Each structure stands twice: as structure tokens, then as C-alpha cells.
Amino acid sequence: MSEFWLPFAAMMVGAGATYVWRALGVALSGRVNPDSRAFEWIACVAYALLAALIARMIIFPIGPLAETYLADRLGAAVGALAIFFLTRNNLLAGVSVGTAALVALTWGRTIF
Amino acid sequence: MTKDMNQRDFGTAPAALRGGARESFGVPMMVLCGSYLGFGALVRESDLAVWHGLFSTLTAWALPGQVALVELYSVGAPLLVIASAVALTNARLLPMAMTLMPTIRGANAPRWVYYVTAHVIAVTGWAAAMRVCPTLPSEQRLAYFAGFSGTLWCGTMIATAIGFALADAVPAYVTLGLVFLNPIYFMLVFASDLRQRSRMLALVFGAVAGPPLYLWSPDWSLVVAGLTAGTLAFVLSSKYKARS
Numbered sequence: 001m002s003e004f005w006l007p008f009a010a011m012m013v014g015a016g017a018t019y020v021w022r023a024l025g026v027a028l029s030g031r032v033n034p035d036s037r038a039f040e041w042i043a044c045v046a047y048a049l050l051a052a053l054i055a056r057m058i059i060f061p062i063g064p065l066a067e068t069y070l071a072d073r074l075g076a077a078v079g080a081l082a083i084f085f086l087t088r089n090n091l092l093a094g095v096s097v098g099t100a101a102l103v104a105l106t107w108g109r110t111i112f
Numbered sequence: 113m114t115k116d117m118n119q120r121d122f123g124t125a126p127a128a129l130r131g132g133a134r135e136s137f138g139v140p141m142m143v144l145c146g147s148y149l150g151f152g153a154l155v156r157e158s159d160l161a162v163w164h165g166l167f168s169t170l171t172a173w174a175l176p177g178q179v180a181l182v183e184l185y186s187v188g189a190p191l192l193v194i195a196s197a198v199a200l201t202n203a204r205l206l207p208m209a210m211t212l213m214p215t216i217r218g219a220n221a222p223r224w225v226y227y228v229t230a231h232v233i234a235v236t237g238w239a240a241a242m243r244v245c246p247t248l249p250s251e252q253r254l255a256y257f258a259g260f261s262g263t264l265w266c267g268t269m270i271a272t273a274i275g276f277a278l279a280d281a282v283p284a285y286v287t288l289g290l291v292f293l294n295p296i297y298f299m300l301v302f303a304s305d306l307r308q309r310s311r312m313l314a315l316v317f318g319a320v321a322g323p324p325l326y327l328w329s330p331d332w333s334l335v336v337a338g339l340t341a342g343t344l345a346f347v348l349s350s351k352y353k354a355r356s
Contacts (some may be wrong), residue, residue, distance in 0.1 A: 007164045007185060010194055014181040015171035017199035017303055022230040025209020034207040037350075040310060044346040046204045047314040049197065049338025050176050050298060052322025053183070056333070057295040059323045062186055063157040064284065073292070080296050081303060089264045089304045091143050091297075098296040099289040 068106050076102035120247045128252035132259025135244075136267075143297075144264055145177060145271035150293030152275020154179065157291055158186040162276045169272045169288045173265055174234055177201045179294050181336060189331040197334045209233050215242060216257045218250025229258050235301075237261030310349035317341035 057065075058073050065073070080098025087093045148169065155165035160182065163219040168178050178189040184194050209230055217226070237260050244260075245253040279287045306312045318341040326331035 004161065007160055008167060008179060010191060011168045012179060013191055013195045014168065014198045017195050018174050018177050018202045018205065019203040019231060020199070020203050022209045023227055023231050025206045025233070026213055026226050026230045028206075029210045029213035030215065031139075032210065034210045040205045041343070041346045042206065044310050044314040045200055045338045045342030046202075047302065047311050048318030048321075048340075048342035048345060049200050049334055051302065051315040052325065052334055052337035052341065053176075053180055053201075053320030054295045054299050054302075055319040055322040056326045057183070058299075060326055062183065063154070063291060064288055068288060068316075069113045074241045076292065076324065077296065077299065080300060084300050084303060091300055091304075092139060094300045095143065095146060095293060095297050098300075099292050102292045103285045103289040104286060107328050 068102065069109070072102055072105040072109075077106060118247050120244070121249055122256070125252050125255040128248065128255040129259035132256040132261075133239070133263040135261075136237070136260045136263040140240070141264060141267055143237050145267050147293055147297040148268040148271035148284035149275035149278065150290050150297065151178060151182075152272040152277075153176060153290035154275075154294055155289055156273070156276045156279035157287065158182050160185075163275060164277055165272045166269060169269050172198075172346075173232065174202050174205065176298060184331070184334070187330045189308070193331045193335065198340075200335060200338050205233060208235075208238050212238055212241060212257070216247045217255045220251070220252055221254055225254070229254065230331055232258070232265050234261070234264075237264055297339055309352065310345050312343050313349055315344035317345050321335035 011096045057078055059070065061068075061073070076098050079101045083097040084090065084094030122131045151169070152162075152165050155162070155168075166337055168181065172178050172181075172194050180201050181194055189197075199252050212233060213226065216229075234346045237257065239252075241257040245256060248256055275290060279290060282290075286294055302315055306315075318337055319338045322333065329336070
């Protein structure tokens with residue numbers, strides 16, 4: 001039973017930790033300058049946290065990705081970045097190529 | 113008098129709502145729904161139910177925090193860790209909401225309407241509203257943003273469910289690709305935003321610090337990496353700015 005309800009509790013907490021920023025933004029709009037130094041620091045912390053998460057998900061994945069090879073995941077990520085910059089920041093092309101590359105590399109290992 | 117080409121007018125607020133809904137369909141909708149397909153697959157592969165994924169998309173609707181939450185939940189992190197990581201991840205919504213409000217204010221709507229609308233503030237709709245809303249008559253701006261972002265929100269609900277269903281129905285190789293969508297999508301979104309030195313440094317420091325810190329503590333690594341790498345990037349870029 002708690003296997004089902006416990007995630008909802010975590011997600012309620014997550015939803016609260018998300019909405020509080022939106023509501024605070026509405027309340028503070030027009031009173032604080034959004035270009036201030038404090039907000040630059042907030043952006044830096046958020047960016048660093050997400051970069052840490054992305055690197056962790058690629059290098060030490062949990063779940064089904066844990067069964068793929070690190071070299072394949074890194075190769076697919078580098079390929080996605082290359083296509084993304086070659087197509088002048090085309091998100092759709094980069095994401096498609098990156099995910100397709102991992103699928104192809106993993107599948108290819110079963111053949112050769 | 114020549115009409116300014118950059119000014120647009122839907123006629124009425126309800127028409128602006130429909131116009132916003134119509135204009136949300138396109139590449140942004142495709143990319144956003146694609147990444148929520150990945151989220152749905154991640155939920156499935158983390159042994160959660162489809163209702164958990166839908167509930168998360170309905171109540172939080174900020175993908176980075178949702179992915180962080182599911183990842184932390186599956187390594188068994190305590191609630192306090194989950195709350196701090198999600199809060200730090202989504203703090204960027206505060207300055208976004210602050211800059212959006214003056215852009216969409218103007219309709220004779222009561223204050224609570226803005227607090228309700230604030231729930232659908234996220235990068236894609238925010239960027240569109242910051243571009244389009246200043247060109248609209250003031251009473252149509254809130255409606256346009258609500259139509260645009262509300263439609264994206266509905267689309268991502270459907271995509272979450274489809275991603276969850278696909279993860280079980282397609283071959284395991286394709287499921288891998290769906291789950292891999294999550295880190296790849298964010299990596300590319302950030303790669304297009306490297307102009308500001310402080311944010312670029314934050315990304316590099318965070319990416320370098322993240323994996324070793326995870327080995328040290330699967331629970332706290334994200335929060336610690338965010339605070340230390342982010343602060344270091346902020347301080348270094350401030351020093352650089354002061355010197356030049």
C-alpha cells in the first residue's frame with residue numbers, strides 16, 4: 001500500500017517546492033529587480049545542480065541505462081552535441097540523433 | 113498612418129486564448145512532448161505507477177525538478193533531500209515569474225487569476241510570451257499566455273502517459289532511448305545557453321563535481337554539487353568581471 005502512496009507524498013513535496021517560486025515571483029514582481037546579483041547566484045546554483053544531475057545520469061545511470069556501456073552513452077552524448085551545433089542549435093535534431101545513437105550502439109553490440 | 117507590422121491583435125481576450133493555444137503547436141510542443149515521453153518512460157523504469165507520473169506532471173510541471181525527484185526517489189533519498197534538490201532546481205522559476213508578470217498584466221483580472229496562471233510558468237511558454245505578449249493589446253496578454261502554456265501542459269500530460277505505456281510495449285532498446293532522452297534533452301537545452309560566463313562555469317563545475325560526489329553520497333550529492341559548484345562559478349565570474 002505505501003509503495004503506492006509514498007511516491008505521492010514525495011511528489012506533493014516536490015510540487016510545493018516548485019510552486020512556491022512561481023507564487024513568490026508573482027508576489028515580488030515589480031518590487032525587486034530580477035537582474036540583481038542575488039538572482040545571478042540562484043541561476044548559477046540551479047545550473048550547477050542540473051549539470052551534476054545530467055553528468056550523473058550519463059556516467060552512473062540507474063535503471064535500464066545501467067546495462068549499457070559507458071563508452072556508448074558518452075559517444076551518443078558527444079554525437080548529440082555535435083549534431084546540435086552543426087544544425088545551429090536544432091534541439092529536435094540533436095535529441096533524435098543522441099537517443100538513436102545509443103539505441104543503435106547498444107543494439108550493434110548484440111550483433112558483433 | 114501605416115500599421116506597425118510588429119503589433120498583433122486577436123480582437124478579444126477569448127480569441128487570444130484560442131490563438132495562444134493554436135500557436136503552441138509546433139516545434140516547441142514536439143520537443144517538450146518528446147522529453148515528457150522520456151519522463152513517462154523514466155517513471156515506468158523506476159517502478160512507479162502511471163498515476164505517479166501524471167500526478168507529478170499535473171502538480172509540478174517543471175521537468176528538471178520532476179526528473180531529479182524520480183531519480184532521487186529511486187535511490188531512496190529522504191524527503192528533506194528531495195525537497196531541497198527540487199527547490200534548488202526550480203529556483204530559476206522565481207526570476208522568470210517576476211519578469212513575466214509585468215508582460216502579461218493588463219487584463220482586468222483579479223489577483224488570484226495571476227496566482228493560478230503562475231502554475232504554468234515554464235521555459236517554453238515563458239519564452240513565447242516574452243516575445244509575443246508585448247505586441248498584443250494589454251487585455252489579451254494574459255489570455256494568450258494562458259492559452260499557449262495551458263495547451264503545452266495538457267500535451268505533456270498525454271505525453272507522460274504515452275511514454276509510460278511505450279516503455280513497456282516497445283523493445284528494450286527503444287526504452288533505453290526514451291529514458292536517455294532526459295539527460296540528452298537537458299544537456300542540449302543548456303548547451304544553447306552558454307553566453308553568460310557565470311552560467312557556463314556553473315555548468316562545467318557542476319558536471320565535473322556531480323559524478324564523484326554521487327559516489328560519496330547518492331542522497332546529498334545534487335544539493336552539495338549545486339551549492340558549491342554554483343557558488344564557485346558565481347564568485348569566479350564576479351572576480352573576473354571586477355578585474356576587467
